[in-house]
Amino acid sequence: MRLYISRRKIVAIKRFFNRYKTVLTYFGLITLTISNIFLRRDVIELELELQNIKNENQSLIADMVYFNRSFEDFPLPVWQKVKRDGKFVMQYVNKAYYERYLIPRGLDRYDYMGSTDFDIYDYKTATIFYARDLSLAIDGDWKRFDESILDAETSERIKLDVFKWRIIERKDTLIYGMVVPEKMK
The missing domain is CATH 1.20.5 (Single alpha-helices involved in coiled-coils or other helix-helix interfaces)
Structure with a gap:
């Protein structure tokens, strides 16, 4: 046509x-x-x-x-993580944490910022830390945990008594932690 x-x-x-x-x-x-x-x-x-x-x-x-x-300048190791995309990202560590846990691993304080526990610790330890941080983010109450990490110098597990608490700030979930000395147990 x-x-x-x-x-x-x-x-x-x-x-x-x-x-x-x-x-x-x-x-x-x-x-x-x-x-x-x-x-x-x-x-x-x-x-x-x-x-x-x-x-x-x-x-x-x-x-x-x-x-x-x-x-x-607090004498006990303190850190702060923020929850981003389902991960807990390290956002702050104080001087005591840096001197006690980062220097022996050869890590700079600011290299550690922005990393997760999976970037720093072995898989087993990081998985335990993640599960506890997640339960704390959901529950919200401060908790006391018995945790352990590998010592960088001796490669043996060090047992730690840790307080953790949650703060929600403008839709961000912040997880704070502090290592408690043996004397306070």
């Missing part, structure tokens, strides 16, 4: 577009302008939301730095 368009139809279509060219042009411009106004409004809302998130983030960082500074 062949499509047949007569010369008369072509001339009629051409006259129609010539006659209403201005109206069609302005209709297109009005449509683009209206859609641009709606898009601009959405962009402004997103920029405001982004600014609010940045302000909250700065406030959270300031709170975290202030809170962690209170543990910096």
Whole structure:
């Protein structure tokens, strides 16, 4: 089947577009302008939301730095983990933790930040730490655990008595831990 368009139809279509060219042009411009106004409004809302998130983030960082500074010269090893994507990521260790557990392993304090227990400890130890952190994140009560890690110098297991507690700060789950000395048991 062949499509047949007569010369008369072509001339009629051409006259129609010539006659209403201005109206069609302005209709297109009005449509683009209206859609641009709606898009601009959405962009402004997103920029405001982004600014609010940045302000909250700065406030959270300031709170975290202030809170962690209170543990910096604390004589017992203290650490902080944050739950990200189903993992507990090390976010802070105090000076006592660094000197007692990281220096013997040859780790720098800031290399340790951002890593998980699976990056640092053997699989068995890391799995136990993860399970306990997860139960604490769900339950929320502070708990006392008997934990053990491999000593970096002797390769023997060291038994530790550990207090852990949870803090929820602006939808972040923070897990704090502290090694308790033998005298307090």
